[in-house]
Every structure is written in C-alpha cells, then in structure tokens.
Amino acid sequence: MTDVLSFPMYEFLNGAPQENLETDPGTGCVMLGDMMLCYTRAVEQAETFGHSPARECGYLTTHSVLHLLGYDHERNEEDTRLMREKEELSLAFLGLSR
Known part of the structure; x- marks a missing residue:
C-alpha cells in the first residue's frame, strides 16, 4: 500500500x-499539483517508526x-542529502521533528 x-x-x-x-491573479499563488495521502498507511508507519x-x-x-518542487531522493546522493535536509528543516519549523 502506498503512503x-x-x-x-x-x-x-x-x-x-x-x-x-x-x-492565480487573485492571490499570486502557484498551484504546484496534487498529492494523495493514505491516512491508514500513515498511521501504520507511525506505529512502526515509534512516533x-x-x-x-x-x-x-x-x-x-x-x-x-522537483526534489528527488532517487536521482543521486547529493539530491538525497538536499531533500532530507529540507525535510528536517520543514518538520522542525512545524514542531514535528524527531
């Protein structure tokens, strides 16, 4: 099952x-695309990872x-490092760090 x-x-x-x-002319925002999150899988993974x-x-x-935004952890080691760094900074900002 995909997360x-x-x-x-x-x-x-x-x-x-x-x-x-x-x-968007009214907001100046850009629609980046769509995402789908499987909450059931997220809950299972949270239990597995202990958070x-x-x-x-x-x-x-x-x-x-x-x-x-075009970051890809599967492209090469440098891009993996960059994406992981962005993830950790974002989660810390949201108060969701490990």
Whole structure:
C-alpha cells in the first residue's frame, strides 16, 4: 500500500521552475499539483517508526511537496542529502521533528 503520491503540474528542479508558471491573479499563488495521502498507511508507519500519526502525516506531506518542487531522493546522493535536509528543516519549523 502506498503512503503518499505526488502529481506535479509543472517541472521543477530542486525548487527552481523549469518552465513558466501560471499564478492565480487573485492571490499570486502557484498551484504546484496534487498529492494523495493514505491516512491508514500513515498511521501504520507511525506505529512502526515509534512516533505520532501527526508527525508521519507531516513528514509525508512535506516529502510530497518537495517532490512537487522537483526534489528527488532517487536521482543521486547529493539530491538525497538536499531533500532530507529540507525535510528536517520543514518538520522542525512545524514542531514535528524527531
């Protein structure tokens, strides 16, 4: 069972857009894409890893958004390190660090 899926609307590479982005005229925001999180799987993983479902959902959401921004832990070792660093900084900011 999959925990989270990301469906990007644009191509990014480590946070840098690789194409022109459409901003919402009312907000100036950019729709990055869609994500689907399986809460049942997140709860199972939280129990396995010994932390709260909130922390696991926070991690999976952060992980997914980073994928939408073109970060990829499967590309090479440097990109893995960069993505993990971004995940940890984001989770600490949200108060969900280990």
